[in-house]
Amino acid sequence: MQPLQIQNSLTRKKELFKALNPPHVGMYVCGPTVYSNVHLGNVRTFLSFDIIYRYLEFIGYKVRYVRNITDVGHLVGDTDDGEDKIGKMARLQKVEPMEIVQKYTNDFHDVMRVFNILPPSIEPTATGHIIEQISSIEKIIENGYAYEVNGNVYFSVRTFSNDYDYGELSGRKIDELMSNTRDLDGQSEKRDPLDFALWKKADETHLMQWPSPWGLGFPGWHLECSIMSTKYLGEKFDIHGGGMDLKFPHHECEIAQNVAANKCESPVNYWIHGNMLTVNGRKMAKSEGNGFTPEELITGNHKLLERGYTPMTVRFFMLMGHYASTLDFSNDALIAAEKGLSKLTKAVELLQGLEPTANENLDIDVMELSNKCYSAMNDDFNTPVLIANLFEGVKWINSASDGRIELGKDQIELLKTLYKGFMEDVLGIANESMVEDGKQGNDDLASNLLDLLVQLRTDAKSNKDYAGADRIRNTLSELGITVTDGKDGSSWSHE
RNA sequence: GGUCCGAUGGCCGAGCGGCUAGGCUCAGCUCUGCAAAAGCUGCUACAGCGGUUCGAAUCCGCUUCGGACCUCCA
CATH class of the missing domain: 3.40.50.620 (HUPs)
Known part of the structure; x- marks a missing residue:
């Protein structure tokens, strides 16, 4: 224990x-x-x-x-x-x-x-x-x-x-x-x-x-x-x-x-x-009139909110502070959390497809990182420190994914165990698309069409038709689809 | 008025005697047709004033400011 x-x-x-x-x-x-x-x-x-x-x-x-x-x-x-x-x-x-x-x-x-x-x-x-x-x-x-x-x-x-x-x-x-x-x-x-x-x-x-x-x-x-x-x-x-x-x-x-x-x-x-959640340094409370409901937060329909935020963003935002400290609510802090969370979840996705190399990388000590994660939580459930540790691993994963460093089979397996355990089980960070996207099922058609468009753009690029390629990317971008070029080709994602 | 907390870099937020978290922002670089993403580098802070100590963001005292509880509140 x-x-x-x-x-x-x-x-x-x-x-x-x-x-x-x-x-x-x-x-x-x-x-x-x-x-x-x-x-x-x-x-x-x-x-x-x-x-x-x-x-x-x-x-x-x-x-x-x-x-x-x-x-x-x-x-x-x-x-x-x-x-x-x-x-x-x-x-x-x-x-x-x-x-x-x-x-x-x-x-x-x-x-x-x-x-x-x-x-x-x-x-x-x-x-x-x-x-x-x-x-x-x-x-x-x-x-x-x-x-x-x-x-x-x-x-x-x-x-x-x-x-x-x-x-x-x-x-x-x-x-x-x-x-x-x-x-x-x-x-x-x-x-x-x-x-x-x-x-x-x-x-x-x-x-x-x-x-x-x-x-x-x-x-x-x-x-x-x-x-x-x-x-x-x-x-x-x-x-x-x-x-x-x-x-x-x-x-x-x-x-x-x-x-x-x-x-x-x-x-x-x-x-x-x-401890309490505060707004402008004051406790959020019904009597103060500064409280808002989760629904207002998600829709952004409140005078203190610049826009809406997903529940997972809010969850992550709250976990970036220690439970025993007051935590001040602000749009800037939510936005920072949103970006940080996105970085983290993307890395975890990349981790799933990471190809191991023959040898373990001796410069990287996954076991030590794992111990640091336990230590953080053992120290009065210090989630901010845990999250800081998880970001350390993100650098390794991204670097490995970009081919800048290599990771062995055991290292990748240990990383998977670590992120599954601490991200999902302990922090309870669920895959947002799975939580909110009930409509994903009928997206097969859209998905296939998008794959086709990305393929067309790749063809345009190889023909040096950059204007055509950019037009596809820009138009999709306006529809909320982000096209990203990686070393293994292009891909799309939906915000 | 009483009791108790807190004041950390442009922002959020850890640390709580030495080894100068992390995220976001901003700037530069690498990569890229261009972007984006990613990586690297830089911005090196601890409210103020004293004190203790070889050494303090971290301990002690005072000052200033903020908050919570004392009444329903998670």
């Missing part, structure tokens, strides 16, 4: 990864609240954990990857008296809450597929685990860390912090939190402003409600993740991930709930937080 180092948010240190029960790994990632379309910032987080999932599998772990769908309990606004997000959308659109849930779950899945983000092993929903949440609340009350008021149940942060460490993940001190608590309305029921809701009473108008020992109501937002991670991964598991913005209070509350319910130690060994 590779010596994998992970930056652990809990300890704020880079640590050697040790699975609790190798080769099995349990990983939980906070999924979306399905009340609206996901935007690109959301995609970045799920992409980051897609890479982590892929790499763990790649180096031989069997990962049970749980990523939830939040379909109830996430409230709108500042206080615990806010409306449920799903319920609000249902009311506004005059549909059933479950229609909202279904619609945006579908959208989420579509987006994940377009970006080649793998589905998790289990994708549980909050509404599917109401019973478990209720029994967990009962346990927390029984253990003395929660109390009921008028059909609402609150977690007592103060009581909990007398026995355990509240704030270990986010580095908060409970007294500082106290002094910084804002004065909000609607918190009179709570014994302490820091307390948070485990169960909320539903009034008659509330669209989503379930019976409970405390009357009709619905579960608090933080609870579902505690429940579902425990249910599918156990009281103690390996990795918990999510966006940086969930660290506090969401993840902190999750830990507290787990500990309070099970009287156990900290439930997660490695916490991993993905």
Whole structure:
């Protein structure tokens, strides 16, 4: 097994990864609240954990990857008296809450597929685990860390912090939190402003409600993740991930709930937080109005976009930065990524047709490059360094293809293994034409015609009819077909 | 106000005590009928000011600027 180092948010240190029960790994990632379309910032987080999932599998772990769908309990606004997000959308659109849930779950899945983000092993929903949440609340009350008021149940942060460490993940001190608590309305029921809701009473108008020992109501937002991670991964598991913005209070509350319910130690060994996607230096967020959807990005139909970009370009762009750093979105950066990706994929295509020479090239050490690729990923999933390494190999492939250097059979085979493994399996860079081009099937005729045109142009060239040759190339170029002369003749490609 | 991050060449973005990633852009060259592609070469940067060290983009302090969290957010 590779010596994998992970930056652990809990300890704020880079640590050697040790699975609790190798080769099995349990990983939980906070999924979306399905009340609206996901935007690109959301995609970045799920992409980051897609890479982590892929790499763990790649180096031989069997990962049970749980990523939830939040379909109830996430409230709108500042206080615990806010409306449920799903319920609000249902009311506004005059549909059933479950229609909202279904619609945006579908959208989420579509987006994940377009970006080649793998589905998790289990994708549980909050509404599917109401019973478990209720029994967990009962346990927390029984253990003395929660109390009921008028059909609402609150977690007592103060009581909990007398026995355990509240704030270990986010580095908060409970007294500082106290002094910084804002004065909000609607918190009179709570014994302490820091307390948070485990169960909320539903009034008659509330669209989503379930019976409970405390009357009709619905579960608090933080609870579902505690429940579902425990249910599918156990009281103690390996990795918990999510966006940086969930660290506090969401993840902190999750830990507290787990500990309070099970009287156990900290439930997660490695916490991993993905950083934000920014626009002009500011976090992309719905509230900022600077977020855009994957569809807007692909079509280019947005005021911040000069034109559209393919999903793979976006995926590659995001992987050129480290998951734990903020990444700033810009047209220039996307264009750079687009060109870089094209260079990389072309080289990989060339690699497939490379003819080996009799002897290995002693100046080129493919094994060393391969080791460098592993090292990069072992160092906290450093995809930018991995990509830099992959570009090293691109030079060899292109040079070999141009006949400037020679590569032996073993070297070519090793390169193929390397690019298949790291490009496809780890980075998840799929062949774009295969992903987007469903219409390729009926292109046989066009393809044959193009071959003919390129042949005609080659004939023209050998007759030194350069004007004719250029006319064919220019006309095709206007149609989006690029004709390229190589040492083995001319070829065409379609953007 | 509190807590915590960050400031790297024309742009994006790694590195986090010595060995000066990578991509994109730009310029020159090679190849080519011309292009394109590819290859080679060049543009040799680490916010500012102090300090520690034989040696600092990397460690420490201060200053300036930016951001995140503290409230829903991936």
